[in-house]
Amino acid sequence: MLISAFTFAVLIYSEKSSTQSPHLIFFIALLFSTLLSIAMVMYLRKKGIVSDADVSAREQRVKPLMIGALFNGIGFLVLRYMDASVLVQGLMFCYAFNTMIISFISRYWKISIHAIGLSGPLVALWLFGVQFPVFMILAMVLLGVSRVILKSHTPAQVLAGTFLGLGLAYFQLTFLFLS
Secondary structure (H helix, E strand, O other): OHHHHHHHHHHHHOOOOOOOOHHHHHHHHHHHHHHHHHHHHHHHHHOOOOOOOOOOOHHHOHHHHHHHHHHHHHHHHHHHHOOOOHHHHHHHHHHHHHHHHHHHHOOOOOOOHHHHHHHHHHHHHHHHOOOOHHHHHHHHHHHHHHHHHOOOOOHHHHHHHHHHHHHHHHHHHHHHHOO
């Protein structure tokens, strides 16, 4: 979740394309992409609906993911209304739409949300002009290896998350927001 905060900060504070305060836009992005989801998972854990903060059990993921997609969708609408930059709007759209896709996949298979959560923002940063391929590839490899070493995912689940995140974010940002 730190990746989304960092990515939004780079996108928002590096470009002055909105008539709104960048601090307000960053707060809205952080609230709907991160803070509400953390609060929701903590609440669901306290109620016993999820067993841990990572929601590591595949069958427990669907409800938090759908609620998270709703938060992201509302965040997208608020950012659109506030006239945030197209990449900021686009990234929030990616979070909303891709989280819905992940929730459907999670009904049957435990795709790596961490890999999707890193690859999408890396695409947004790349399209924004922050292009450090060695660092970006290294970050993806380290994340993937750590998920496998921790026995949270198989290599296939990590690779699927990585390529799904890269492909969806690239398509959505390029064709829906930057064209």
